[in-house]
Amino acid sequence: MSNRLYIFDTTLRDGEQSPGASMTKEEKVRIARQLEKMRVDVIEAGFPASSLGDFESVKAVADAIQDSTICGLARALEKDIEQTGLALKGAKSGRIHTFISTSPIHMQMKLRMEPEAVLEQAVRAVTWARQWTDDVEFSAEDAGRSEPDFLCRIFEAVIKAGARTINVPDTVGYAVPEQFGQLIHFLLERIPNSDQAIFSVHCHNDLGMAVANSLSAVLHGARQVECTINGLGERAGNAALEEIVMAVKTRKDVFQCDTRIDTSQIVPASRLVSGITGFAVQPNKAIVGANAFAHESGIHQDGVLKHRETYEIMRAEDVGWSANKMVLGKHSGRNAFRTRLTELGIELASEEALNAAFARFKELADKKHEIFDEDLHAIVSDETVAVDQ
Ligand code: KIV
Ligand code: ZN
Secondary structure, X not given: OOOEOEEEEOOOOXXXXXXXXXXXXXXXXXXXXXXXXXXXXXXXEEOHHHOHHHHHHHHHHHHXXXXXXXXXXXXXXXXXXXXXXXXXXXXXXXXXXXXXXXXXXXXXHHHOOOHHHHXXXXXXXXXXXXXXXXXXXXXXXXXXXXXXXXXXXXXXXXXXXXXXXXXXXXOOOOOOHHHHHHHHHHHHHHOOOHHHOEEEEEEEOOOOOHHHHHHHHHHOOOOXXXXXXXXXXXXXXXXXXXXXXXXXXXXXXXXXXXXXXXXXXXXXXXHHHHHHHOOOOOOOOOOOOOOOOEEOOHHHHHHHHHOHHHOOOXXXXXXXXOOOEXXXXXXXXXXXXXXXXXXXXXXXOOHHHHHXXXXXXXXXXXXXXXXOXXXXXXXXXXXXXXXXX
């Protein structure tokens, strides 16, 4: 089993399906350039058959990007695949991603097709797509609620037809980690030609488990994860790229694989996507939230000032923050207070002056959520302390 984990970013496709997150062609190209800089393996740029605008966006991204594979989504229909093939013509490396539903509820209620007809359509779609490119991905939509035996049959058939990536989407975020990992294990074991394809997962976050389900799949042999910046995506979103990448990097001992992502580009990518879509990042969001590397409590601040690893498992700089942040508030201690004063170039005349200033700081912190540098200047400008700037 290879130890390379491929990162497939679908911010520009599934992320854009988030209500209110639509992007212009120019915005998609800007984000795609940032994803390329971050060394994402595959950028899913859109769904070319869905609109002329999306066709043009996928084409513009395909023409602009050199170092990542550009992918377009297509239903298992000849006209969708043709539109996708045309949009990707200028790509240095292009992938067609075709999909059809495989769960009983989707086949009966949405497609109104028998399983055998779905299987035949999937094989036809992959065969059409192979006429445009060698790089074809097949997704069994709603795999998370599909019969595992049917998944084995359809995946074996599409691999024979030339699919090189097999994607197992948990379309409605129904899976739980242990069960989803076991499904990947079962598919890899049972499908006779599974070694001829990379197995991928694509998890939605309806129950808040998209990242956990993706990582469980990685532990059981999945080698591509489909994800989005800031977890943007349909309904509750997709698995968050930044969490997947940093989990695998930080816990290499557990996952035994790695990505080629330049993690220092994660925060810039998060900011760019948030700025363009207008979707704010919650402050306590892992990795990219404003508080992800901020410490407020005195015990934590004192620990971090003595040795960073007492309360930090990653370096803020490694994901693109300028540094970790000591937030001064009512839980902060004397060590963090003194350190911030020194950083601001403020030296107090004596220990007594520091004690007096610290007492005033605590008094103010009880009334205010956060104490800013201007507050500190005001606190130490009192005549009882000497200020040396
Ligand atoms: O969630 C899903 O099933 C999808 C597929 C089209 C891959 O987005
Ligand atoms: Zn999806």
